[in-house]
Amino acid sequence: MFLCDTPEQAWVYINRVVEPPSRNLATLLSQHPVEKVAYGIYHQESWIGPVLGESAARRDWLRQQEDLDTLARIGARLITPESTEWPDFDRAFRFFGNSDAPTTFDREAIPPVCLWVRGRPLKETAAQSVAVVGTRAISPYGTQATRKVVADLAKHQWTIVSGGALGVDTVAHSAALEMHTPTIAVAACGIDYDYPARNAPLFHRIAQTGTVVSEFAPGTTPQRHRFLSRNRLVAAMTAGTVVVEAAFRSGALNTLNWAEALGKVTMAVPGPITTAGSLGCHQRIQENRAQLVTSGEEIRELIGKIGEADSGAQYELDFAANPVQSLSRNELKVYDAVPVDSGHTAEDIARDAGMRVPLVVHLLVILEKQALIRREGKNWIKLLNHE
Amino acid sequence: MFLCDTPEQAWVYINRVVEPPSRNLATLLSQHPVEKVAYGIYHQESWIGPVLGESAARRDWLRQQEDLDTLARIGARLITPESTEWPDFDRAFRFFGNSDAPTTFDREAIPPVCLWVRGRPLKETAAQSVAVVGTRAISPYGTQATRKVVADLAKHQWTIVSGGALGVDTVAHSAALEMHTPTIAVAACGIDYDYPARNAPLFHRIAQTGTVVSEFAPGTTPQRHRFLSRNRLVAAMTAGTVVVEAAFRSGALNTLNWAEALGKVTMAVPGPITTAGSLGCHQRIQENRAQLVTSGEEIRELIGKIGEADSGAQYELDFAANPVQSLSRNELKVYDAVPVDSGHTAEDIARDAGMRVPLVVHLLVILEKQALIRREGKNWIKLLNHE
Numbered sequence: 001m002f003l004c005d006t007p008e009q010a011w012v013y014i015n016r017v018v019e020p021p022s023r024n025l026a027t028l029l030s031q032h033p034v035e036k037v038a039y040g041i042y043h044q045e046s047w048i049g050p051v052l053g054e055s056a057a058r059r060d061w062l063r064q065q066e067d068l069d070t071l072a073r074i075g076a077r078l079i080t081p082e083s084t085e086w087p088d089f090d091r092a093f094r095f096f097g098n099s100d101a102p103t104t105f106d107r108e109a110i111p112p113v114c115l116w117v118r119g120r121p122l123k124e125t126a127a128q129s130v131a132v133v134g135t136r137a138i139s140p141y142g143t144q145a146t147r148k149v150v151a152d153l154a155k156h157q158w159t160i161v162s163g164g165a166l167g168v169d170t171v172a173h174s175a176a177l178e179m180h181t182p183t184i185a186v187a188a189c190g191i192d193y194d195y196p197a198r199n200a201p202l203f204h205r206i207a208q209t210g211t212v213v214s215e216f217a218p219g220t221t222p223q224r225h226r227f228l229s230r231n232r233l234v235a236a237m238t239a240g241t242v243v244v245e246a247a248f249r250s251g252a253l254n255t256l257n258w259a260e261a262l263g264k265v266t267m268a269v270p271g272p273i274t275t276a277g278s279l280g281c282h283q284r285i286q287e288n289r290a291q292l293v294t295s296g297e298e299i300r301e302l303i304g305k306i307g308e309a310d311s312g313a314q315y316e317l318d319f320a321a322n323p324v325q326s327l328s329r330n331e332l333k334v335y336d337a338v339p340v341d342s343g344h345t346a347e348d349i350a351r352d353a354g355m356r357v358p359l360v361v362h363l364l365v366i367l368e369k370q371a372l373i374r375r376e377g378k379n380w381i382k383l384l385n386h387e
Numbered sequence: 388m389f390l391c392d393t394p395e396q397a398w399v400y401i402n403r404v405v406e407p408p409s410r411n412l413a414t415l416l417s418q419h420p421v422e423k424v425a426y427g428i429y430h431q432e433s434w435i436g437p438v439l440g441e442s443a444a445r446r447d448w449l450r451q452q453e454d455l456d457t458l459a460r461i462g463a464r465l466i467t468p469e470s471t472e473w474p475d476f477d478r479a480f481r482f483f484g485n486s487d488a489p490t491t492f493d494r495e496a497i498p499p500v501c502l503w504v505r506g507r508p509l510k511e512t513a514a515q516s517v518a519v520v521g522t523r524a525i526s527p528y529g530t531q532a533t534r535k536v537v538a539d540l541a542k543h544q545w546t547i548v549s550g551g552a553l554g555v556d557t558v559a560h561s562a563a564l565e566m567h568t569p570t571i572a573v574a575a576c577g578i579d580y581d582y583p584a585r586n587a588p589l590f591h592r593i594a595q596t597g598t599v600v601s602e603f604a605p606g607t608t609p610q611r612h613r614f615l616s617r618n619r620l621v622a623a624m625t626a627g628t629v630v631v632e633a634a635f636r637s638g639a640l641n642t643l644n645w646a647e648a649l650g651k652v653t654m655a656v657p658g659p660i661t662t663a664g665s666l667g668c669h670q671r672i673q674e675n676r677a678q679l680v681t682s683g684e685e686i687r688e689l690i691g692k693i694g695e696a697d698s699g700a701q702y703e704l705d706f707a708a709n710p711v712q713s714l715s716r717n718e719l720k721v722y723d724a725v726p727v728d729s730g731h732t733a734e735d736i737a738r739d740a741g742m743r744v745p746l747v748v749h750l751l752v753i754l755e756k757q758a759l760i761r762r763e764g765k766n767w768i769k770l771l772n773h774e
Contacts (some may be wrong), residue, residue, distance in 0.1 A: 141659055141661065144659075144661045145659070145660050145661055148660060148661055149660075269660055270657030270658065270660065270665070270669060270672075270679070271657065271658070271659060271660070272528055272531075272532070272658060272659055273532050273535060273536075273656055273657065273658070273681040273682065274528065274531045274532055274535055278657070279681070282657060282679055282681050285657075285672065285679050286678070286679050286685075291673070292657070292669055292672050292673050292679070294660040294666070294669050295660065298673075351739075352738075
């Protein structure tokens with residue numbers, strides 16, 4: 001029986017039948033009420049467009065009531081962009097989806113449509129948070145280093161966000177609990193599914209003082225592509241990501257990629273050169289893609305600067321006299337580097353602003369949409385009517 | 388008895404009575420034969436100028452013959468800028484002494500006047516070399532890391548230059564000997580003086596396949612200011628300096644300062660954040676004053692780039708069609724960043740060239756003296772008659 005009379009039932013239905021993240025579904029939801037979208041998907045109405053294909057395999061999995069029962073049984077709840085505890089994901093993803101030259105990130109670079117949550121309100125726990133991630137194959141040094149980093153952050157009641165995996169994730173969550181600061185575990189499977197199994201007691205403890213969160217419907221199993229989607233939420237809900245220990249090609253570096261793409265602070269902890277455990281960290285530092293950090297204090301300092309500038313910009317946004325005043329710190333850096341008379345290419349501007357080209361390209365497009373700058377061939381030129 | 392009939396006796400005399408390094412003495416020697424300078428100092432002739440004061444305390448220490456006997460006894464020799472084995476120190480120090488705004492380095496930033504040497508010809512051993520320095524209070528990790536870095540450099544027969552001190556210096560020298568690559572110990576005391584005493588056997592072994600060198604007269608004791616002077620020679624005779632383990636304010640960072648001031652490649656090896664041993668290394672990396680390196684291979688790569696460019700420039704210098712072609716890689720980077728029409732400040736140019744301001748200022752002065760650029764107030768402008 002198709003039962004989507006309430007928005008809650010509709011959210012549960014679409015989250016079940018369309019694998020997140022789906023940009024097409026997000027577009028539909030930005031234009032229609034969720035009940036209408038759910039109805040359209042179930043009845044395969046043509047206006048649903050590409051989501052018909054995405055939902056074809058599961059559209060008759062009518063498990064809304066079971067899913068809601070599961071939520072109730074494990075003490076979890078469903079939250080949506082309308083919920084008061086919904087974090088400002090739109091701001092995190094604002095660089096994406098409006099580029100003429102989509103990056104590989106663009107496809108997945110969207111907010112979740114809804115989230116399954118256990119524990120304290122997400123917006124509250126995520127407010128002042130940093131992602132601490134790293135290898136599953138943690139070394140004794142990695143354990144010590146993770147605990148050192150968390151200790152200082154805990155002293156200032158920062159929330160530690162991680163992926164709930166074995167290794168660095170587990171040490172980061174456990175240290176946070178032990179040091180009485182909130183922690184958030186972002187799962188790559190259904191909220192009712194404890195993965196890895198041996199961390200079931202950990203997730204239970206996290207939910208008591210922090211938050212366990214998933215964008216996947218109950219019963220969803222952990223799979224490789226879901227780990228990657230999960231990493232984007234870890235990066236998106238924090239002000240910055242620090243990788244503690246990561247060998248070459250460690251999955252933790254994917255979270256760092258997301259932080260970088262989202263314009264967040266990217267950080268890596270160095271370690272011994274005599275083992276391979278910190279190779280990924282060292283490489284990112286060498287490539288200027290992560291800043292070397294040795295303590296929670298340095299992390300707070302790096303994030304604090306951005307955070308202050310951001311909240312300052314946010315304040316000014318509410319009372320903005322002109323659009324330039326409402327720019328974020330990074331937007332302003334790019335805006336300042338765009339010349340008035342002759343144009344500069346994105347590469348020139350990136351060099352002048354001391355920022356990476358992909359981020360600069362995103363920000364240039366944003367500034368163009370605000371009519372603060374204009375494009376002429378490959379060159380960007382400042383428009384002067386705003387200052 | 389004042390006996391300076393031969394140049395050798397004269398060099399021995401002035402090296403004994405004027406504490407190196409002395410810019411005033413260097414200036415005298417650039418204008419007069421060494422015998423005349425020695426005679427003038429001993430007889431306190433007025434044209435000797437400020438060196439009269441510098442030599443007042445020791446001018447009657449007439450120990451030329453004892454010093455030469457000491458040399459013979461320990462199998463050492465005196466070398467001077469005329470010797471075939473004299474390295475090209477002038478090139479290393481070419482940034483200095485012609486600045487209108489001398490830095491704190493300028494006073495000591497001069498080549499040695501002469502050197503006392505045991506072992507293989509210095510120019511030969513120093514030809515393809517890198518400085519490996521660090522803390523005296525070496526940790527087990529520091530020992531491993533030093534050996535790892537030396538191992539790859541040894542495979543390619545690079546010479547390891549260090550200061551002969553306990554800790555990282557000793558491990559670097561010992562690893563080089565063990566791995567059959569040359570090593571150079573630069574002493575902060577007389578060549579006849581084994582400091583630290585327990586390294587006497589090490590210095591003896593170094594002299595068999597490498598070189599032990601000092602700019603101080605025989606019998607000179609190690610003192611703090613001599614360690615700092617010695618560090619400048621370690622940095623000057625190598626293509627780059629790598630600090631393996633250095634806590635906050637470690638003396639090894641002074642060698643890195645010298646390498647930086649001399650425009651050499653500056654590198655630091657990361658380490659655990661859970662001890663203080665690598666704090667100095669991490670700080671320099673964070674300040675962009677040293678590049679993070681994890682292996683000898685990375686060191687060779689960083690130095691190789693500069694080395695190739697330098698030797699290429701040197702080749703072209705000999706057959707130079709115009710002065711621009713004879714510029715070193717760094718000079719060329721600065722030259723390219725100087726605009727043609729309107730001027731740029733040194734800070735602008737440093738940003739465009741991606742180099743640090745003090746080095747850029749030095750290079751700008753050099754380019755100005757070659758009439759390749761001109762100064763207009765605070766701005767620098769390119770002169771076009773050379774291209």
